[in-house]
Amino acid sequence: xxxxxxxxxxxxxxxxxxxxxxxxxxxxxxxxxxxxxxxxxxxxxxxxxxxxxxxxxxxxxxxxxxxxxxxxxxxxxxxxxxxxxxxxxxxxxxxxxxxxxxxxxxxxxxxxxxxxxxxxxxxxxxxxxxxxxxxxxxxxxxxxxxxxxxxxxxxxxxxxxxx
Amino acid sequence: xxxxxxxxxxxxxxxxxxxxxxxxxxxxxxxxxxxxxxxxxxxxxxxxxxxxxxxxxxxxxxxxxxxxxxxxxxxxxxxxxxxxxxxxxxxxxxxxxxxxxxxxxxxxxxxxxxxxxxxxxxxxxxxxxxxxxxxxxxxxxxxxxxxxxxxxxxxxx
Ligand SMILES: [Zn+2]
Numbered sequence: 001x002x003x004x005x006x007x008x009x010x011x012x013x014x015x016x017x018x019x020x021x022x023x024x025x026x027x028x029x030x031x032x033x034x035x036x037x038x039x040x041x042x043x044x045x046x047x048x049x050x051x052x053x054x055x056x057x058x059x060x061x062x063x064x065x066x067x068x069x070x071x072x073x074x075x076x077x078x079x080x081x082x083x084x085x086x087x088x089x090x091x092x093x094x095x096x097x098x099x100x101x102x103x104x105x106x107x108x109x110x111x112x113x114x115x116x117x118x119x120x121x122x123x124x125x126x127x128x129x130x131x132x133x134x135x136x137x138x139x140x141x142x143x144x145x146x147x148x149x150x151x152x153x154x155x156x157x158x159x160x161x162x163x
Numbered sequence: 164x165x166x167x168x169x170x171x172x173x174x175x176x177x178x179x180x181x182x183x184x185x186x187x188x189x190x191x192x193x194x195x196x197x198x199x200x201x202x203x204x205x206x207x208x209x210x211x212x213x214x215x216x217x218x219x220x221x222x223x224x225x226x227x228x229x230x231x232x233x234x235x236x237x238x239x240x241x242x243x244x245x246x247x248x249x250x251x252x253x254x255x256x257x258x259x260x261x262x263x264x265x266x267x268x269x270x271x272x273x274x275x276x277x278x279x280x281x282x283x284x285x286x287x288x289x290x291x292x293x294x295x296x297x298x299x300x301x302x303x304x305x306x307x308x309x310x311x312x313x314x315x316x317x318x319x320x
Contacts, residue, residue, distance in 0.1 A: 002230070002233075005229075005233075006226065009225070009226050009229065013221050013225065013226075014219075014220050014221055017219065017220070017221045018216075018217045018219055021217060021219055022215065022217065027219070031221065031222070031225070034221065034225070035225070035228065035229055035232070038229055039229070039232060039233065042233055101214065105214055105215065109215075120212055120215060121215065123180075123212075124212050124213060124215040124216055125215055125216065125217060129182065130177070130180070130182045145173045145176065145177060146173060148176065149172060149173050149176050149208075151212075152176075152208040152209065152211070152212045153208060155208075155211060155212055155215075156207075156208055156211045156212075159211065
């Protein structure tokens with residue numbers, strides 16, 4: 001059991017962490033979410049189909065935790081997000097935001113409706129295939145394709161506006 | 164070029180993402196100037212979204228911390244088992260000292276019984292508890308064993 005968990009952490013730990021980092025924008029919170037993801041995975045290891053890759057299953061758990069975190073912390077209606085984005089001051093733990101363009105990227109993400117954000121993040125941060133994204137979010141393949149396309153357009157538009 | 168209809172953005176996106184490999188579609192895309200123009204736009208979108216990639220890694224102690232939290236979980240159950248074991252041993256002794264004497268003398272010396280028992284306890288407990296908890300519970304068990312052995316020694320003569 002522990003060997004399986006160790007393999008999962010080695011293979012997917014950083015990807016889950018990066019996903020949580022994109023949702024929360026905070027390294028400490030992202031580490032907590034990652035730890036909770038693997039604790040839950042360990043607890044429900046008997047429900048995991050070992051013939052399949054663990055990635056989508058882990059991202060499903062992590063995605064739920066991230067959504068809960070957003071709900072409890074700073075998920076706000078889209079029209080209010082502009083004001084919020086302006087007032088977001090990265091704390092000392094958000095050092096990675098210092099990378100050029102990172103702050104704009106996080107603001108654009110935070111302004112984006114969750115249904116597009118989660119598909120974009122699973123694709124570009126989680127590096128999942130369309131089918132795996134569909135499994136993770138319980139979506140049809142056509143929904144994955146459309147949301148990914150709309151999400152990508154939205155992100156580019158928001159970044160262009162922010163310039 | 165006219166063998167199939169021009170491709171939509173979502174299909175072109177799937178080709179760029181490596182998710183659509185239908186040869187008739189990719190062939191059309193490669194040879195149609197209109198679709199090539201659209202491909203350039205979609206590729207630009209994909210490139211922008213690729214900026215979402217992030218290099219951050221988990222701290223090296225992550226797995227160790229995770230295991231600490233996992234191994235602590237069975238603690239209450241193991242502790243309860245150890246306490247019950249101690250209680251049963253004590254009750255048996257106080258209710259009928261002869262029973263314990265018999266238990267220790269069935270083809271086994273006191274010292275061997277003690278060592279064997281501690282070894283067995285260690286084996287069981289170390290599976291479920293963290294190092295500190297094992298030491299605490301073992302100390303208690305050893306104290307109980309020594310007490311019982313001492314009482315037996317006094318009783319026997
Ligand atoms: Zn065409």
